[in-house]
Amino acid sequence: GDSVTQMEGPVTLSEEAFLTINCTYTATGYPSLFWYVQYPGEGLQLLLKATKADDKGSNKGFEATYRKETTSFHLEKGSVQVSDSAVYFCALASGTYKYIFGTGTRLKVLA
Amino acid sequence: DVKVTQSSRYLVKRTGEKVFLECVQDMDHENMFWYRQDPGLGLRLIYFSYDVKMKEKGDIPEGYSVSREKKERFSLILESASTNQTSMYLCASSSGLVEQYFGPGTRLTVT
Numbered sequence: 001g002d003s004v005t006q007m008e009g010p011v012t013l014s015e016e017a018f019l020t021i022n023c024t025y026t027a028t029g030y031p032s033l034f035w036y037v038q039y040p041g042e043g044l045q046l047l048l049k050a051t052k053a054d055d056k057g058s059n060k061g062f063e064a065t066y067r068k069e070t071t072s073f074h075l076e077k078g079s080v081q082v083s084d085s086a087v088y089f090c091a092l093a094s095g096t097y098k099y100i101f102g103t104g105t106r107l108k109v110l111a
Numbered sequence: 112d113v114k115v116t117q118s119s120r121y122l123v124k125r126t127g128e129k130v131f132l133e134c135v136q137d138m139d140h141e142n143m144f145w146y147r148q149d150p151g152l153g154l155r156l157i158y159f160s161y162d163v164k165m166k167e168k169g170d171i172p173e174g175y176s177v178s179r180e181k182k183e184r185f186s187l188i189l190e191s192a193s194t195n196q197t198s199m200y201l202c203a204s205s206s207g208l209v210e211q212y213f214g215p216g217t218r219l220t221v222t
Binding site: 032034036041042044045046049089093094095097098102103 | 115142208213
């Protein structure tokens with residue numbers, strides 16, 4: 001069945017460091033791909049999305065490119081801030097009403 | 112601003128009690144979802160609804176039921192709460208198979 005695998009955390013970085021959180025997926029057909037972010041005590045918020053191969057989603061300095069050949073959707077940011085500390089979820093949507101989430105990666109950014 | 116609200120942020124119930132969790136969205140979305148979130152397991156789908164009075168089981172429906180009498184409201188019911196249902200419960204809505212919008216979550220503790 002469809003699945004999403006993302007790197008285990010926690011990831012601890014210093015402020016202004018480069019961030020990569022890896023995400024790979026398995027799906028039949030052509031899923032849409034998402035990154036959601038969850039700040040402490042809150043629900044998930046959409047960070048960015050891509051709906052077809054080679055699309056690049058971007059928001060708030062974060063980017064991810066839909067790579068069909070490697071079935072990946074890695075999240076990157078050039079310079080993280082303390083306020084980026086949160087849990088990040090990679091997800092896909094395919095078929096009918098079907099969303100699959102990764103297990104989440106906790107990011108901690110130190111000042 | 113789009114909004115998904117959940118009836119409680121924190122709830123403490125006793126084993127065997129009947130528990131109601133309510134979710135309301137103001138976006139006229141046809142799809143609504145209930146997930147539970149547990150550390151290391153990510154989000155797991157309990158039930159979803161694609162129209163009023165319509166529902167489909169997700170991956171872990173055992174011990175839960177749902178009700179959708181109006182388009183904007185989706186209720187999750189724990190018929191007889193047990194300690195293994197202690198978790199964070201997240202409601203979400205969507206229109207079609209695009210991004211989901213999440214509520215803030217209800218942290219339920221069953222003692």
